[in-house]
């Protein structure tokens with residue numbers, strides 16, 4: 001991998017990830033990433049940082065929205081949008097059509113996943 005700043009060599013390393021929360025500085029050490037041997041530019045592995053940010057957002061009370069779009073619902077259930085849409089058309093999933101778009105309750109989908117009564121509308 002080449003450095004975006006100087007085209008130098010990016011080497012795998014453990015980095016400190018800094019985030020702020022209510023005036024505190026939260027430092028997470030040992031996050032997998034890369035550092036340029038020449039200019040010191042740092043690059044984090046996106047997946048880990050994404051997870052850390054999700055956890056920090058939860059701590060800060062920035063909950064994910066309860067109402068999901070078709071795409072978000074498919075992502076939640078880890079199926080394709082087409083599969084999900086098929087289930088919706090067969091009325092096998094709790095969903096509500098608002099205007100031209102489908103909306104889903106995250107809680108209802110999770111209940112459905114647990115095998116509880118889907119609560120069809």
Ligand SMILES: [Zn+2]
Nearest residue numbers: 003006036039
């Ligand atoms: Zn560099």
